[in-house]
Amino acid sequence: MDLDYFKLIDRIVDLNLGERTIVVEAQVPEKHTIFEGHFPGFPIMPGVLLTEAMAQSSGWLLLGVLKFERMPFLAIVKEAKMRGFVSPGQLLTIEAKVEHEGSGFAVTKAKGRIGKDLKCSAEITFGLTPFPDPAFRVHMDAMAEKIGFPMQVLKHD
Amino acid sequence: MSSTFDQIANIIAETCDIPRDTIKPESHAIDDLGIDSLDFLDIAFAIDKAFGIKMPLEKWTQEVNDGKATTEQYFVLKNLADRIDELVAAKNAGTGA
Numbered sequence: 465m466d467l468d469y470f471k472l473i474d475r476i477v478d479l480n481l482g483e484r485t486i487v488v489e490a491q492v493p494e495k496h497t498i499f500e501g502h503f504p505g506f507p508i509m510p511g512v513l514l515t516e517a518m519a520q521s522s523g524w525l526l527l528g529v530l531k532f533e534r535m536p537f538l539a540i541v542k543e544a545k546m547r548g549f550v551s552p553g554q555l556l557t558i559e560a561k562v563e564h565e566g567s568g569f570a571v572t573k574a575k576g577r578i579g580k581d582l583k584c585s586a587e588i589t590f591g592l593t594p595f596p597d598p599a600f601r602v603h604m605d606a607m608a609e610k611i612g613f614p615m616q617v618l619k620h621d
Numbered sequence: 622m623s624s625t626f627d628q629i630a631n632i633i634a635e636t637c638d639i640p641r642d643t644i645k646p647e648s649h650a651i652d653d654l655g656i657d658s659l660d661f662l663d664i665a666f667a668i669d670k671a672f673g674i675k676m677p678l679e680k681w682t683q684e685v686n687d688g689k690a691t692t693e694q695y696f697v698l699k700n701l702a703d704r705i706d707e708l709v710a711a712k713n714a715g716t717g718a
Contacts, residue, residue, distance in 0.1 A: 539662060566669050567678040569662045589662055 465490050465517075467498060472517040476612050477557070479528050484562035486525035488611075490517050494553045509550040514584040515541055518574035521558040522588050524613065526570055529562060530592065531618050532604065536570065540589035548583045550576070556583070568592055625672075625702040632667045633698075636660060646699035651692065674708040 465472050478487040492509055499507030519538050526536040550556060560574040569591055576584040595601040608615065623631075626646050633650070634641040637660050650656045656664065665676055684690035694700055 539659060564666055564669060565675075566662075566665055567675055567680070568682075569665065569678075571666055589666065591662070 465493055467493065467496050467513070470516070471520075471607070472513065473520050473524065473558075473611055476524060476614065479525065479614055479617055481528055481617055484525070484529060485559065486521060486528070486561075487557065487559045488521045488524065490556040490558060492550060492552055492554050492556055496552070499552050507552050509552075509556075511544070511546040511584070514546060514550060514556075514576055515544050515586055517556065518558055518560065518576055518584065518586050519588050519590075522560040522572035522574050523590065524608075524611070525560050525562065525572065526590060526592070527604065527608070528613070528617065529565065529570075532601065532608075533594075534592045535595050535600070535604070536590035536592055538588065539569065539591045542587040542589070544584070544586040546584050548578075548581060550578060550583050554578050563587065625705050626698060628671060629668065629698055629702055629705070632664055632671065636663045636667060644698065646697075646702070648698050649693065650696040650698065650701070652696075668705065672705055672709050674705065674712055676705070676708065 465474060473488045473490050475489045476486065477489055478485070480486070498510065498513075502508065502510050519541070523536045523538075530536070556576050556578060558574060558576045560572050563571040563573050569589060571587060571589045573587050574585065575582060595604075630641060630644040633639060633644055633654065633656070637654070637656055639654055644654065648654055650661070650664075661678075665678055669675055681690065681695045685692055685695070695704060
């Protein structure tokens with residue numbers, strides 16, 4: 465996780481376009497100023513960041529489903545549940561599944577776990593739009609390579 | 622079995638917290654009920670799920686923007702119900718939605 469740049473996903477573990485699922489890992493840093501305030505003496509990941517991590521995981525899944533032809537932008541978060549504390553240094557595993565692909569939007573369900581323990585879940589809706597400019601697409605390609613997005617699966621789907 | 626309009630009206634009432642009895646077949650989703658684009662995403666998801674279809678919102682929007690259709694054709698609820706019935710019929714006939 466690079467909290468300063470809001471890049472919350474470190475690695476794609478599995479992307480299954482047939483099943484429309486993704487599994488990613490996100491290493492919560494040991495130290496960050498966020499934990500100094502949230503909370504002093506009891507550092508935990510803010511729920512909004514867990515929600516964002518679930519959204520980013522879903523976003524990578526949708527980019528795969530859409531073959532990087534459109535960009536998913538966060539629109540609606542429903543049923544966001546913070547089920548347990550996530551602490552500095554823990555490895556968060558997030559799985560997401562496409563619940564529905566509509567016309568110009570898509571809905572996913574995501575779950576975050578530490579080990580086997582479910583820590584957060586949400587239903588997330590995205591608006592799907594063309595990339596605002598080519599540079600944005602180039603940036604996302606570079607990000608995809610960095611987190612191990614399996615570009616080869618796009619050719620076999 | 623409730624009519625397509627009734628199903629749509631119930632979805633809108635529940636999704637947008639609009640009193641059910643104010644939602645009429647003649648109601649325009651945007652102009653009369655004040656439904657914005659974000660709420661309409663929620664409604665579209667619920668309608669797609671309820672009817673097993675994929676409403677072609679982008680195509681409809683494009684037609685309106687190009688002047689080939691009016692918003693009334695798609696967003697007055699009785700007309701929306703007709704469009705949904707057509708999509709369901711096309712799906713059942715195997716011709717796609």
